Amino acid sequence: MVKLIDIAKKLGLSLTTVSRALNDYEEVSSKTKELVRQTAKEMGYVPNKFAQNLALKKSHLISLLYDDYQETISYQSFTFEVIAGVRNYFGRTPYDLIIVPGNLKSETREPLKNICYSRGIEGLFVVGIRTNDPYIEELKKDFIPAVIVDYPLITKKVTYIQSDNLMGCKLAVDYLVSRGHSRIAFINGHDLAAVSPLRLDGYKTALKENGISFDEDIVKVGNYTEKSGYDAVRQLLKEKADFSAVFAASDLMAVGAIKAIKEKGLKVPEDVAVVGFDDVFFAEYSHPSLTTIRQHKFDLGYMGAKELHEIIENPEKPLRSRKIDVELIIRESA
Amino acid sequence: MVKLIDIAKKLGLSLTTVSRALNDYEEVSSKTKELVRQTAKEMGYVPNKFAQNLALKKSHLISLLYDDYQETISYQSFTFEVIAGVRNYFGRTPYDLIIVPGNLKSETREPLKNICYSRGIEGLFVVGIRTNDPYIEELKKDFIPAVIVDYPLITKKVTYIQSDNLMGCKLAVDYLVSRGHSRIAFINGHDLAAVSPLRLDGYKTALKENGISFDEDIVKVGNYTEKSGYDAVRQLLKEKADFSAVFAASDLMAVGAIKAIKEKGLKVPEDVAVVGFDDVFFAEYSHPSLTTIRQHKFDLGYMGAKELHEIIENPEKPLRSRKIDVELIIRESA
DNA sequence: CTGAAAGCGCTTACAG
DNA sequence: CTGAAAGCGCTTACAG
Structure with missing residues (x-):
């Protein structure tokens, strides 16, 4: 490994100057700078970051x-x-x-x-x-x-x-409302994810803004997996809950929801509309493809x-x- | 930040001894070791890795x-x-x-x-x-x-x-053969993935071992995405290719394949059996759930x-x- | 069992 | 514009 001192010796310069040249200090003449840089390159010099870190007290x-x-x-x-x-x-x-x-x-x-x-x-x-x-x-x-x-x-x-979770929920609910839905079930994720309460909030706020009253009978909690979305909707159907749309706090749960709806012989979106959250890669390819809130x-x-x-x-x-x-x-x- | 010298001073020891104690050198008495360790802990000493790296020429x-x-x-x-x-x-x-x-x-x-x-x-x-x-x-x-x-x-x-790709392909083909299939289409991925040629090899070898001749008309190349699996099978169907099973080099392509098969009004696995590769998370939840080769x-x-x-x-x-x-x-x- | 000193490869205040 | 020297925080050969 070539080091600063090797360059200095080769050039008959001091270590100090070489260091300064390589670090583009003002005091070094541009001629020297150029020479040092060129030589460093030729010799394959690579700075040792440990030494730099130690001297600079900066690790990057x-x-x-x-x-x-x-x-x-x-x-x-x-x-x-x-x-x-x-x-x-x-x-x-x-x-x-x-x-x-x-x-x-x-x-x-x-x-x-x-x-x-x-x-x-x-x-x-x-x-x-x-x-x-x-x-x-x-x-x-x-x-x-x-x-x-x-x-x-x-x-x-x-x-x-x-991500702007509140806005995301608002976009989802507003869109469903604009499509004529007023009974929008919500499948949230567990509270180990800090976004879950935000999404519930967003859902509630958006309902209120649309003059729809909140009904906890059509709100379920899953754990962001496909299976939990599936289970949640099965439960809703079993309870004969009144809903024409499902908003799921993740695409995975939305896919599960769709599966449960289809199994019941209902059609998506004709009988029940479904909106997800995330826009993961497969959202586009699921069947039917998923309307969802994209996170960047x-x-x-x-x-x-x-x-x-x-x-x-x-x-x-x-x-x-x-x-x-x-x-x-x-x-x-x- | 407390350093070795601080511990040394506090204890009236030399820096050398402190360093050796902390590094568990034999020459240090266990009494001193214990004392040094205890003090280091109390003082919240954390070794500076840059300095260690520089001295040891080892970065970990x-x-x-x-x-x-x-x-x-x-x-x-x-x-x-x-x-x-x-x-x-x-x-x-x-x-x-x-x-x-x-x-x-x-x-x-x-x-x-x-x-x-x-x-x-x-x-x-x-x-x-x-x-x-x-x-x-x-x-x-x-x-x-x-x-x-x-x-x-x-x-x-x-x-x-x-992963043992050859073995994986053999397991897949053998299983399909054991279920009565002899016309097994293969959807491979592109050659930018070094495993693709291996999987093609494995497929060919396994066919041969089962006395089935290789037919390039039922081999397609996708790019490991769902869409490419879908397209490949649509192509096969369009060509009226003769096959009763599909082995795809990825689960994503297998899912795409299933979609194409279903669209044609055929049933999986009754009309066409499908085996994937990878065992990704959603393999279990796709519909029908995917028989596949699990990679660990x-x-x-x-x-x-x-x-x-x-x-x-x-x-x-x-x-x-x-x-x-x-x-x-x-x-x-x- | 313990310590003083050199060295790892850099940067930079100080002096010229 | 350039250099000798100290320092960053460790390890370890050498000496005792």
Whole structure:
């Protein structure tokens, strides 16, 4: 491995000058700069980041915190795309992404603080963490800049980003109402996802705005899986609940709902209209294709990463949370 | 941040002794060790890894190389689960995972070598890379220990791991034959996935072993998406091809195939049996539920990571590739 | 069993 | 515009 001193020797310059030339200091003549750069390139010089980090007390390392143990494909896909956005943003900066080690549910895990301090982590990007995850408590201690997807927490160094869930629910309900529906069942997800209460809120608010009264008999709680959507609608049908449309808080549950409706010999959307939430990859291919609320997952990651970058660069900036627009995608199911 | 010297001062010991105590050197008395450890804990000491790395010339950093830009949900899910396995394995070691920065297709990316050298990366775990990805060429230069999922490359420092694709195809074909099928159509994926030719091979071999002759009229190539499976079967039906079963090289294509078959008014599995490959999350919930070849994605990651760890620790070890067992999952579609 | 000192490869305040 | 030297926080060969 060639190092600064090797370049210096070869050029008969001091180490100091070489370092400064490579870091584009003003004091170095452009002639020297050019010479040093050229030589560095020829010799295949690559800076040693440990040494830089140690000297600068700056790691250019962002840590990614997410959960491996939620196995629904839409959770995986959501997380994957959010991370793609994060990676894409930081790919344009000197920052690299490091993954916090495997968080096995059962084992005691090392405090976040230690992990961050030992690797000199400068910021944390958190996605797909459940509301009961112990890391949340650690984040509240506010020891490091962090951006969290979907969990509402704002402190001096921590903020969050999420899709505009209220707007999403409003778009869905408004659309169904515009299609003549007034009995709109709602299948929500469990409260381990911080978005669930928001979506329930959004549903209620949208009903009210349309002059429709809330009826808890047509609201069910699933767990974001296809099966739970299926079960919820079977239950509704069994109870002979009065509804002509279903709004599900995830596409997976919407697909389950459709399955239950079809099994009963009813048609989607003729007998019962169905709207999902997320716009995952298969929404387009399910049968009938899904009308749904699209979340811009990549943007959540990209914009969240940008926000995190700003917090790091400008620690005094007062933080505010951020919402990413959602979009009503009209297909066949409603 | 408390450092070694702070502990030393507090205890009236030398920095050397403190370092040795914390690193469990034999020469330090167990009394001193205990004292130092206790004090370190009380003071909230966390070792600075940059400094350690610099002194030891060891980073304990593994880099993860994967592609963001393939948008099928099963690619994302596959990659996600493989990475979960990698993370889980290395979570038990001192190694952390770092993600190589966003590889935008169009932009020139930094040579892998530079990235690795500058961060002192000790090994590379590669997953979901297409056969035409430029990184492949760099890996062939053999400058760093690496384990690749699904791309067959063995050098002095690089090896690969994959599911037993041949066995998978054999299981699928044998099963269909045992159910009385002899006209088994095959929908393969494109050659940008290194597994595609293997699966074609496996299909041919299995046919031969069952005394069935290969007929290229009932072999189609898709691109691993649902739509391509759908299109392939529509094409077969349009050509009035003679087949009573479809074996698809991915579950997504199998789902597409089923859709096309149903649209034609045929029943699955009564008129046409369908077998997929992967066993992704939704295979169980599709209608009819999918008979398929399960890949153990987590194990691919976990065992691949283990292999990588061994290569790093023991550089002289001659490398061999590794296969992970697959499993026939029988459900309704065949 | 313990310590003083050199070294890992950088950056930068200080001096010229 | 350039350089000698100190420092970032560790580890470890050498000496005792």
